[in-house]
Amino acid sequence: LSVRIKKLIFSPKLFFLAIFVISTLLISYTFLLATSDGELGATSEGSADMTLEIARLVRLSNMADVAFGQYSGSGDLSADRDVCVWTNDADATYVVTATGDGEDSAFTVSAAAELLAYTVYWNDTASTDNNILLTANQVSAAMGNANTSSHSCGGVDNANFQVIINQTSLLASRPGTYTGVLTFVVAPAP
Amino acid sequence: LQCTEPLIRRQWKPKQVSEELSPKQQPIFIAKVVWARKRRAIMKTFIKLLIVAITMLLYSLPVMAASDGVAGETSTGTTDITVDIPPLVRISGMEDIEPAPYTGGAGGIDEDFDLCVYSNMAAAGNSYDVTMTSTSPWGGATADQFRISNNTNEQEIAYTVEWNDEDGTGGSAVTYNTPLTGQTGWSNDVDCDGDGDNANLRVQMTQTNLLAVLAGEYTGTLTVVISPE
Numbered sequence: 001l002s003v004r005i006k007k008l009i010f011s012p013k014l015f016f017l018a019i020f021v022i023s024t025l026l027i028s029y030t031f032l033l034a035t036s037d038g039e040l041g042a043t044s045e046g047s048a049d050m051t052l053e054i055a056r057l058v059r060l061s062n063m064a065d066v067a068f069g070q071y072s073g074s075g076d077l078s079a080d081r082d083v084c085v086w087t088n089d090a091d092a093t094y095v096v097t098a099t100g101d102g103e104d105s106a107f108t109v110s111a112a113a114e115l116l117a118y119t120v121y122w123n124d125t126a127s128t129d130n131n132i133l134l135t136a137n138q139v140s141a142a143m144g145n146a147n148t149s150s151h152s153c154g155g156v157d158n159a160n161f162q163v164i165i166n167q168t169s170l171l172a173s174r175p176g177t178y179t180g181v182l183t184f185v186v187a188p189a190p
Numbered sequence: 191l192q193c194t195e196p197l198i199r200r201q202w203k204p205k206q207v208s209e210e211l212s213p214k215q216q217p218i219f220i221a222k223v224v225w226a227r228k229r230r231a232i233m234k235t236f237i238k239l240l241i242v243a244i245t246m247l248l249y250s251l252p253v254m255a256a257s258d259g260v261a262g263e264t265s266t267g268t269t270d271i272t273v274d275i276p277p278l279v280r281i282s283g284m285e286d287i288e289p290a291p292y293t294g295g296a297g298g299i300d301e302d303f304d305l306c307v308y309s310n311m312a313a314a315g316n317s318y319d320v321t322m323t324s325t326s327p328w329g330g331a332t333a334d335q336f337r338i339s340n341n342t343n344e345q346e347i348a349y350t351v352e353w354n355d356e357d358g359t360g361g362s363a364v365t366y367n368t369p370l371t372g373q374t375g376w377s378n379d380v381d382c383d384g385d386g387d388n389a390n391l392r393v394q395m396t397q398t399n400l401l402a403v404l405a406g407e408y409t410g411t412l413t414v415v416i417s418p419e
Contacts, residue, residue, distance in 0.1 A: 061258035
């Protein structure tokens with residue numbers, strides 16, 4: 001008898017029947033879990049389950065150009081701008097990567113073939129105090145203080161970048177109007 | 191009737207213009223012509239105003255090259271950086287001229303020193319000017335002339351100046367407050383490091399002038415102005 005039972009249990013027919021039953025049950029369960037149709041009647045109620053994942057988002061705004069004007073021949077040139085960083089991350093943290101438009105994303109401005117290097121600092125407050133030197137095309141350390149409630153920071157900037165061109169570089173440069181584009185990419189902190 | 195005017199010909203087809211108009215039609219036709227003229231004048235004025243408005247709008251638009259990021263998994267903002275570096279120059283290595291007391295030598299006084307002229311200009315196709323003036327304590331000294339003076343004696347000693355655009359003497363005579371043009375040979379290092387001095391300033395006083403004044407200390411300031419040409 002046990003041999004017959006074993007044959008029955010392990011027969012291909014029963015195997016495929018088991019597979020069919022299990023699949024049907026799983027599909028039905030999944031279907032019932034996601035949505036439900038209503039009954040035919042004076043009212044009918046159906047439901048749909050919704051799932052939405054919101055990624056960690058950031059926004060950098062209130063950017064402004066840096067126009068140093070004409071160099072007088074004395075001292076470093078320094079300019080800074082307050083900006084707004086928003087994130088939906090509850091930690092209010094982010095990282096920033098700056099790139100210049102020089103070779104290998106170097107921080108340089110140019111006039112024809114002449115290049116003039118500059119340095120870039122970032123601060124996670126709207127001031128230059130204790131700001132951090134950025135390396136071109138390298139992700140910064142984690143910054144904080146991002147606004148988590150307003151894309152535009154409610155009009156109150158919460159970060160700052162500073163651009164400095166030192167006197168030695170300026171005096172070593174040929175006359176001309178030097179221009180360049182400095183790009184900041186803000187991303188949620190890892 | 192003014193049917194032959196060019197304006198009318200433009201407004202109506204020749205066929206209409208050439209047609210004979212009945213007395214009843216004439217006032218209507220004239221009214222149409224007048225209205226066409228007015229309409230044309232109004233349109234001309236409107237177009238002029240439109241051009242002016244567009245021009246003013248274009249001029250008033252701020253040049254905003256900086257860009258904000260949009261919200262996303264990363265956000266990118268850009269800023270344009272501009273700096274204008276003009277031709278710059280610097281004179282350094284200036285020294286006081288303090289010759290030993292004059293003892294009546296026939297050669298008068300002849301003093302010079304080498305100094306440094308820096309510029310960020312490229313050597314090719316560029317040059318600089320040198321302009322010199324002097325001041326001295328005695329107000330009665332001759333104007334527009336290089337001089338030192340003694341306020342007590344109320345006397346002055348005129349001197350001449352030479353500028354050389356390389357080290358060592360042998361330069362050109364400088365006229366008071368007149369640019370000496372076409373000077374070259376500067377260093378691109380602000381302190382002439384590695385290049386050494388590249389100019390020379392020479393002051394000379396003749397025996398005649400030195401013997402023409404009373405004994406005493408004669409002082410003054412010679413100001414040298416370098417400027418890109």
